[in-house]
Amino acid sequence: MTPQQRLNVVLELVSERGNVSIADVSDALGVSTATVRRDLNTLAEQRLVTRTHGGASALGSGYELPLQYKIARQADAKLAIARAVADLVAPGESVGLNGGTTTSEVARMLGRSERLHVGSDVPGVTIVTNALNIAYEMSVREHVKIVVTGGVPRRQSYELVGPLVGASLRDFSIDTAVLGVDGLSAAFGATTVHEGEADASREIAAVARRIVIAADSTKLGRTTFARICPLSRVDVLVTDLEPSREMAADLAAAGVEVVVARNA
Template identity: 40%
Template sequence: MNRAERLGAVLDLLADTGQLEVEDIIVKLNVSAATARRDLDTLASQQLLTRTRGGAIGQSVAYDLPIRYKREKHAQQKRRIAEAASALVDRGAVIGLCGGTTSTAIATVLGSRADIMAASPHSSLTVVTNAINIAAQLAMRPQIKTVVTGGVVHSRSYELVGPYSDVVLGKITMDIAFIGVNGIDPVVGATVHDEREAAVNSLMARRATRAIIVADSSKIGMNAFATMGDAKLFGTLITDSGITPEQLAAFNDNGIEVIVA
């Protein structure tokens, strides 16, 4: 386990209980006490937790996620996808993040990157999002400029949807947009369950120089209700190693680059 993976594991442990002792990290991650303390100090400096004597507590935030964000499926795969997505983001970039558990994982990884979180008089990253949970999460990080689209809150996904989102998205451009989906097919393209989410996600993708689908392999070959437009809108898919050789070939044949995390 490298350092980035270990820091993510510490946050996962903290998320389960809300409080963590150094001894818990030593036992569960098989590291020294010095390493455990350094990891907690690093995460505290990034405002991802609050240090206590002998451990840490979760960072207090002004929102609570729906249950699907707390106990989401395929968490490890999404973490790897998020790290692969982060590797494509340069310091100073402008990126788009739609709602969903994979996009939330990307926000978490970006918010823990040392180069982004380093003290600076200017923003190290700009994130445009229609997800209020992501906005609240990143609002605690002054190094990240967070732009929230307008709209009506979708109670299931915490996403802002509707025509008000068009006003903001229509006036900005982004370097990369990371779009989560409920289904991805090499011919049909990206799909989600709600047509309002599809409209916002499609516009976010069109306003970006590069639009990337982020989806674990369980979504491949699945079709949901609403499409996001032409399949060629997205030139890249980031997924996990569960993708089959046949699926990989099908995406390549349709001109879609696949990054396997």
């Protein structure tokens, strides 16, 4: 594990648990307490955690990890989900993508797809996104046409938010919106942790003929702060494991098709 990877693990532990001790992190990572102490000091200097006596705490109860520090703990699952989502897209379609680790993998799969590469003069797929990192990475793909919404960027996620998102999408018609979420439940539908990102995702969904939720199984049955849309608005859920019996019943009642992605 590289020092940066170790810092990422430490930061995610703090974010998940709220508070950690030096001994907790040392046991979890199998490194010395001196190393953990240095790592916590480094993260505190970057204002990513609050240093406490004998450990560290998250900056607040609603703290969100910046995208560049998020670890793909479900990396294999997200790759499988991305492949399955790409298989749902036909050549020539337009796809709306919000930001996040899963949708970033979806964009990469769309960009690599030979099936969608229909010709040098015709876009194999048009990606409409409010995520600056996705737009930047896909801009070099000759068969991908990139359309970026307006808005103000959030440093944590590289997503553009604000009223300019909706204003720039008003005259569009998107075939499929692929949305990454932080939670999906029967009671609150698709949710995320930040209200501005929820608004932007809702604007993308509003101009799409089909809404696909790309979410690993850890998001199912979970509710976070800001609602994107109710479960009844979702057409397809692509996930990595069969949902629980209760969740499966809720999805069926809402008319949501479930696609379980398999690792290649």
